[in-house]
Amino acid sequence: MTAVGPHIFWITSRAAGIAAMMLASGSLGVGVLIRGRGESRRLLGSDVRALHEALSLATLVAIAIHGLALLGDAYMHPSPLDIAIPFSGAYRPFWTGLGIVGGWGLAALGLSYYARSRIGAARWRYLHRFIPVFWALAIVHTLGAGTDAAQPWMLIALGLPAAPALFLLLGRLFGAAEPEPGGRRQAPRPQLSGRRG
């Protein structure tokens, strides 16, 4: 038996990190479904949009816990700058740096939803497409720096939500060039700025 007391913060950080990855994968999968075209888009309404939003916010909270819990770890004892600035920490700086970049990217692009009116819907939509890049960075960070990265349960927990998300994402990427059965491509929703007539 190992004394667990000194490792509580570390356990919390690890659990939050894995939870963040699973939630992020779930959110990404649902997000791809929302942005899908044709039949899938018609079937999925505001419910799925709300699910995507809730999963995204839960992911960001988990990421915050993942980083902040490390501040209490007596063993690593990182400074706030170590967990906030990429590639500056002492512990495996490359892999943790990738995770920090991924975390900031997910936070910035995810929370930009609430500033859509300022950014502009089209620009926001364009920026939102880069979320999978930061998601991929987070996965690389998990596999490179994760303590449990080689554990079978961890790989299953990571792969179960990530595989369908990746499948949907690739389907969307490679199916993007194909025209819709109905005819033209799905245009961005028109902005109702003028009078109807």
Added chain:
Amino acid sequence: MDEVRKLEAKGLARAKSRSRRRRLATIRSRTIRGSLALFAVLWGIVFVQLASGNDPALSGKHPAERRPVARSEPTPAEPAREPAPEAEAELDGSEFEVEEEPAPEFEELEPEPEFEEAAPEFEEAAPEIEEPVVTGSS
């Protein structure tokens, strides 16, 4: 008649909007509860793994074994994660007074073989440069 229809339509719209809001609230609360449950399960798994002594970092089975940069070699009893006071001091950079270990005796080492560098015995031949023969006409 039109007024009645308008009122009915308004009531219907309100009811729809109310039910939609309720549905969204349910989705949000379920997602939050699910996320908390997920976190609790994962916390439990890591906790049990660590408490039972099967933690990859503590057992040293994992290549990404946690070692601080400025830490001395871990003891085999508690391999990688016991915060030793001197290690903390080193990490902080505040104190550098560490108990001095007995200096290793270097007398056991064999002296390096002495050898004389043999001077290279060769004469540097002066490069013979042939004078270019001017043959062409300008």
